[in-house]
Amino acid sequence: MVYGAALIAQALRDLGVQVLFGLPGLPVIDIAQEAMNLGINFISFRNEQAAVLAASAYGYLTARPGVVVCVGGPGVLNTMAGIPHAAANAWPILILAGSAETHNANKAAFQEMDAINLVSPHCKLALRPPYPHMIPDFIRDAYRAAFFGRPGPTFVDLPANLILGTFKELDGGKAKRLRRIEEVPRGMADQVGVRRAVEALMGAKSPLVVVGKGAAYGRAEGPIREFVERTRIPFLPTPMGKGILPDSSPLNISAARSTALKHADVVLLLGARLNWILSFGLPPKWAPNVKIIQVDLSADELGKNGHDPSLSLLGDVGLVCEQLLQALSGGWQYDAAQKGKYWQALKETKGRNEAKARKKAESSKVPMTYEHAFQIIKKEVDSFRRRRMGMLCM
Numbered sequence: 001m002v003y004g005a006a007l008i009a010q011a012l013r014d015l016g017v018q019v020l021f022g023l024p025g026l027p028v029i030d031i032a033q034e035a036m037n038l039g040i041n042f043i044s045f046r047n048e049q050a051a052v053l054a055a056s057a058y059g060y061l062t063a064r065p066g067v068v069v070c071v072g073g074p075g076v077l078n079t080m081a082g083i084p085h086a087a088a089n090a091w092p093i094l095i096l097a098g099s100a101e102t103h104n105a106n107k108a109a110f111q112e113m114d115a116i117n118l119v120s121p122h123c124k125l126a127l128r129p130p131y132p133h134m135i136p137d138f139i140r141d142a143y144r145a146a147f148f149g150r151p152g153p154t155f156v157d158l159p160a161n162l163i164l165g166t167f168k169e170l171d172g173g174k175a176k177r178l179r180r181i182e183e184v185p186r187g188m189a190d191q192v193g194v195r196r197a198v199e200a201l202m203g204a205k206s207p208l209v210v211v212g213k214g215a216a217y218g219r220a221e222g223p224i225r226e227f228v229e230r231t232r233i234p235f236l237p238t239p240m241g242k243g244i245l246p247d248s249s250p251l252n253i254s255a256a257r258s259t260a261l262k263h264a265d266v267v268l269l270l271g272a273r274l275n276w277i278l279s280f281g282l283p284p285k286w287a288p289n290v291k292i293i294q295v296d297l298s299a300d301e302l303g304k305n306g307h308d309p310s311l312s313l314l315g316d317v318g319l320v321c322e323q324l325l326q327a328l329s330g331g332w333q334y335d336a337a338q339k340g341k342y343w344q345a346l347k348e349t350k351g352r353n354e355a356k357a358r359k360k361a362e363s364s365k366v367p368m369t370y371e372h373a374f375q376i377i378k379k380e381v382d383s384f385r386r387r388r389m390g391m392l393c394m
Contacts, residue, residue, distance in 0.1 A: 001167065002167050005033070007136065012067060015180060015181060019040065023045050024044060025071040028071055032069055052095065056086045056093050066093045071098050072112070073113045080119070091152070095153065099112070099158060125146075127142055150300070196311055200291055201266055211236070215272075218271060220270070230328070231332065233251070235253070267290055267291070294309070
């Protein structure tokens with residue numbers, strides 16, 4: 001005999017799930033209990049909205065789906081604050097929601113709601129297993145879909161009679177075991193496209209590298225740092241692309257963002273989308289004839305907003321950066337003679353803006369400014385780091 005909640009928990013354990021997020025309630029509380037019996041940590045919240053947002057952060061930081069369990073009806077409605085959020089940000093999450101018993105459908109059952117039609121427009125995949133023996137496969141498919149390709153939310157609706165029922169018709173009374181999904185297959189770009197991109201970069205008078213959130217999610221910091229250090233092309237991180245390259249680098253032109261975007265003639269876009277954060281890649285913020293080399297794992301993102309996709313590269317950001325490095329002949333660098341007015345304009349704008357920021361940071365007026373508060377915190381953190389490094393070296 002196989003208990004439904006145990007069947008669900010075993011499927012999650014087989015897939016490698018280590019943490020569950022959610023709010024206990026009928027009928028999903030037994031899923032949480034069975035998961036804890038198998039060594040899966042359960043983190044409880046007071047509201048499903050907080051649970052799904054926490055799972056989204058977990059999915060982004062680990063590159064594996066954050067899994068949420070919630071009750072049906074109002075529980076599912078509360079997760080809707082986070083599901084479109086995960087879809088828009090390409091964060092992998094899996095929602096396991098309880099629902100009314102199948103035999104009570106259309107009878108105004110407890111918390112009865114058509115959750116599948118509600119979430120489908122915002123999810124990569126939304127499923128409802130009709131029979132208990134299909135539960136493991138449905139959970140596997142939804143889990144895989146959440147982080148294969150462009151990451152995003154998936155949803156499995158679990159009727160109460162499947163969660164709380166006991167079944168003997170499952171493979172001789174034994175739960176089906178699933179194979180762990182170790183990692184997402186990573187693809188490389190077409191070699192002809194790589195050569196075209198390299199030619200565009202080498203022929204640019206004012207190139208720019210833009211580093212986005214997708215590069216952080218893809219753990220591409222190593223190849224990107226090597227690429228920037230070898231080519232000496234100035235770079236601009238998006239807000240969630242910060243940290244891939246050091247802020248202290250002289251090639252970081254965040255303080256001259258508007259100048260860089262307006263005058264760059266070739267932009268290498270690494271894991272960043274041409275959305276509102278980057279002014280859609282359109283004039284007047286960008287140069288009218290800019291050539292964009294967009295590197296992304298989703299073909300849907302290439303050529304958006306009317307841009308020419310002919311230089312775009314479909315593939316994993318880290319692997320494509322390695323391909324670009326291999327294709328750059330003779331250790332090519334963007335040298336000072338080429339930089340000319342573009343580089344001079346970047347340095348002058350950066351200097352002016354950093355001087356303004358320093359002046360604000362040194363201001364001691366009351367109430368305290370954001371810049372001054374940040375400076376105090378930064379000094380203390382740096383001091384703590386130096387003391388800690390000194391202790392480690394003793």
